Amino acid sequence: MSFSNPFGFIALLGIPAILLIHFFQRRSQPVYVSTLFLLDRGTRESLQGRRIDRLVQSIPMWMQLLLVLLLTFLLVKPVVFEKKLTQRVAIVVDSSASMRVFEDAAKIKLESILSDYKGSAEHLELFLLDSDAYESPLYHGDSDDELMLSLKEWEPIKAAHSSVYSLKMARSLVGADGEVVFITDVMPDKTVADSHVYSVGEDIANCGFTGIQFQEEGEQLYWQVSVRNYSASVQERSWVLIADGKKITNPKVIELGPNRVLTLRGQFPVGARMCELRLNEDDFTLDDRLPFVRPVQKMLKLQSATPNMDLIQKLIESFDGVESTEDVDIWVVAAHSLSQVDDACMASIIASDYTGQYLTGELVSEPHALMDGVNWQSLLVGECRGADLLDSDAVLLWQGEKPLILLRQKEAPQLIFNFDLARSNAFKQEAFAVLLWRYIEEVRSQTSAFHAGIVDLGQKITIASKEEQQPIQVERIESNDETVALIQSTEAHSVYAPMEPSFFRIKQGSFVHFLGAACFADTREADFGRCSTQERMVEQSAIAEFQQSESERMWRYVLLLCFIAFGVSWFQKGKLP
Incomplete structure (x- = not known):
């Protein structure tokens, strides 16, 4: 005493x-x-x-x-x-990609923190949380050894994100008398939830790929990538191009000035589907590999069934990834009644009782993704009887009490213009073109067809299932098309790209929906200029609170x-x- x-x-x-x-x-x-x-x-x-x-x-x-x-x-x-009988400690570990360089340092610091708390209380109640609030807790228990083992599930691979919500959640778990510890590599500007902050990072030199573009010149496809030096000193790196598992170029040396960006350009090898650019590795390896595939867009097939719908057909054909063929995904039809329209058609009502006058009344668009941010106030529509509504129809645009544009869910989303397009100024409206483009993209997302492209690490990908009874599988493959590992197998229509730079394909049975390349694209995490090793403690810790007066x-x-x-x-x- x-x-x-x-x-x-x-x-x-x-x-x-x-x-x-x-x-x-x-x-x-x-x-x-x-x-x-x-x-x-x-x-x-x-x-x-x-x-x-x-x-x-x-x-x-x-x-x-x-x-x-x-x-x-x-x-x-x-x-x-006196010793507190139970001390609650919540530890939040930063899961951003830059922390993978300091993963060992974070574990050493965590062991030191736990040893200090073991001497300050008879019993510990420990929580281990990911800095991403959407992730499940990594550990909850009273064993520091088990907590260290649970760190195997910690994967610092995510893009830059806010840790505020996880820190507030940690504070709610331990209460006002508990301790919140945040382990990161960049000291935050403000303290959140009265947490102790331990920064275990340091400024390291890093060079990496930052992005890629494709350009078509005649029948040839060219790639163009950027390489950035994030450090304040001159860096020297060598790069090589690999296509379908074969080395195309010998290592070429490049010199990058402080905080400089260099552009590389080359031809996509003829006949190749998958290529990869590689830099000689540094401490941060995620941006030292840039896999990419020959882009293939999911094509939609379109055909007009009536001559007076040619203008719509021409407008839609001007969009990328749309072609006119006999085996169609979208029919463009004009009819006197919707009873004459097939379920898979985009329809327009022909005015059989046109009076020669235009509709009056206020134009009001309903809240919908197809109508977001577009202006229909200059639309002029001729009077006609139109179609009867179904209870399941989603009205997109009204004029007075008359529904002008409907979305009807059939085998595919059915866009219905409940007026005669020929007796309107719809083709002069920017909103009309935007609506058609959005509708085409929605139909494309629900169409099962092969496509290929580049995605971010862990990006969510929605697949239009071809056969409901077969699971959708995500396989990681090498550039020579050999399967390395099965990443996911699910009956859901949404899957995720690999969390490491690699090639992958999404298949259902023998049908391949998507051939992709997962690339690291977060330049914020590749810049280590703000990383440091320091500590910031709150003024009054919970250890002092059980030295009671x-x-x-x-x-x-x-x-x-x-x-x-x-x-x-x-x-x-x-x-x-």
């Missing part, structure tokens, strides 16, 4: 003062009575008046001494150092005893003659 305010012991001087007062006695007063048994028993009084005499004990004296002791207890503020914890009870002692002393003094 120790005392926060030793000067409070001065209050003990009140004890000799009280005793000195009680050494004085009152002078006796003569009282004449006829018989002795009528005399009351009284307190002893001095025969010679007020002077120091022997001490006479009384209840008021003891109550006054107790009052002095209680007040002294409050003033000195005794502190008792007895006076602060019990002041109410002590104060109550003071009032009781004072009251008893006053009451007893009043009874004295």
